[in-house]
Amino acid sequence: MEKNLQMSYLLDFYGEMLSEKQKNIMELYYCDDLSLSEIAETHGMTRQGVRDNLKRAEHLLAGMEEKLGLIERDKGHQAQIDLLLSDLDALAKLPEVLASEEAKTLIGRITGVAEGIRNW
Structure with missing residues (x-):
């Protein structure tokens, strides 16, 4: 397999x-x-x-x-994107971020871009 x-x-x-x-x-x-x-x-x-x-x-x-080495490079990029999304998720849960609409909007935008790149 x-x-x-x-x-x-x-x-x-x-x-x-x-x-x-x-x-x-x-x-x-x-x-x-x-x-x-x-x-x-x-x-x-x-x-x-x-x-x-x-x-x-x-x-x-x-x-x-x-x-x-395109496959290996892609695997590395996917790992970096996963880490970025994980960090953004943790950041979005911080109390000071939860209180800021601007921060939530930016995190949402960055998350959307990262997910778009991952699914490309």
Whole structure:
């Protein structure tokens, strides 16, 4: 399961760098959970041909992450956003903030921006 999740992340981040055929095979295998035989049948290929395409695409995607590190960078950003939201939540509960409408408005605005970035 861990490999499937990792490959799904790689496909999300770098899938457009693959050929249409490679991307399609990766999506069918990792996202739609089709077997090599099922994919081979729908593409008019051998099971071994599908496996070779799959392994080649996996290697390309892993190499892109190794060189560019976008997934690792995204994980770091998500952790920072989670910390920011946690701190904003704690700040919003302070008595002096609860008494200030301006502070509550600013915290609400910053929280909205942080959540928007997290969900982007």
